[in-house]
Amino acid sequence: MTEIFDNIRKLYRFYAPENELADYIEFFSESSASETHRYVANNTFSIRMFPSWTPTMYINLGEPYVIDVGTKSYQIQKHTDVLILRNNIVERHNLPTDSIFTIKFFPGGLEAVLGINQVQFVDQVVNLEMLLPEWLIRRVKQPICFEERINLLQQYFLNQYQLQRKSDHYRQFVSSTIGTFDDSGMVLKTGQLADRLYATSKTINRYFRRVIGIPPKQHLSMVRIRAALTGYVTHRNQFFPDAYGYYDMSHFYKDVVRFTGKKLRESL
Known part of the structure; x- marks a missing residue:
């Protein structure tokens, strides 16, 4: 199954925070045994x-x-829990007995909530015990329900977030830059964004590298192709490339190949 092209979410239960964490954590999710069996039966996937x-x-x-992260493969044991930055293509190989609880942060969200800068985790698979207390991981892994796991983690994250709020300036600036880019129809360049935000291109570049780990041009290009590709797959007959800042379909197709490594017709 491939993200965007296939509905990988159908195998999981989801919860999106509705409190102060909503700006920093995209979702919590947990494998659904019944849905996994429905779609993959007893097959590996x-x-x-x-x-x-x-x-x-x-x-x-x-x-x-x-789990494959870029060109490297990692064997994740039953009692091992990890964090990845997802700065590269990731592929997770599962058994029918796959059961994963996932917390997906927005870019910069890890720093806003836990005070941990994500840049250091490029191309790594990080043991989660380096980031979360052992007692919390142990309690989450106990045979409790989805809602109880969410409550445990949200309470911990909210407590940590209150300790980090004063140092949130960099992340807020990056978030505002991404929002301004989205509102512009995804067409503004770094210099134009700097003018809108009363900053310099040098400042924007420095902030993006500090919070996310890559220059704004590279990140915003990724934001655009992910949004455009999702729009194309969802409503192909109503897709207009200029709505995502592309000059024409040829421009969009080239970006698809650069991002996915395949031509669009090979993925659909």
């Missing part, structure tokens, strides 16, 4: 995800699995 620079925690509630 894999889930391929494209770059997003969204720090993602995987708490393993089931059996070992293999």
Whole structure:
């Protein structure tokens, strides 16, 4: 299964925060045993995800699995829990007994909530015990329900967030830049965004590298192709490339190949 082209969410239960964490955590999710059996039965399966620079925690509630991060493969044991930055293509290979609890942060969200800068995690698979207390991980992995796991993690994250609020200037600026880019129809360049935000191009570049780990041009290009590709797959007959800042379909097609490594017709 491939992100964007396939509905990988159908295998999971989801919860999106509705409190102060909503700006920093995209969702909590947990594998659904019934839905996994419905769609994959007793077969092994894999889930391929494209770059997003969204720090993602995987708490393993089931059996070992293999995860490919870029060109490297990692064997994740039953009692191992990890975080990946998703700065590269990621593919997780699963058994039918796959059971994962996931926390997906927005870019910069890890720093806003936990005070941990994501840039250091490029191309790594990080043991979650380096980021979360052992007692919290142990309690989340106990045989409790989805809602109880969410409550445990949200309470911890909210407490940590209150301690980090004073140092949130960089992340807020990056978030405002991304919002301004989106509102412009995804056409503004870094210099134009700097003018809108009363900053310099040098400042925007420095802030993006500090919070996300890549220059604004590279990140905003990724934001645009992910949004455009999702729009194309969802409503192909109503897709207009200029709505996403592309000159024409040829311009869009070239970006699809650059982002996915495949021509569009090979993926659909």
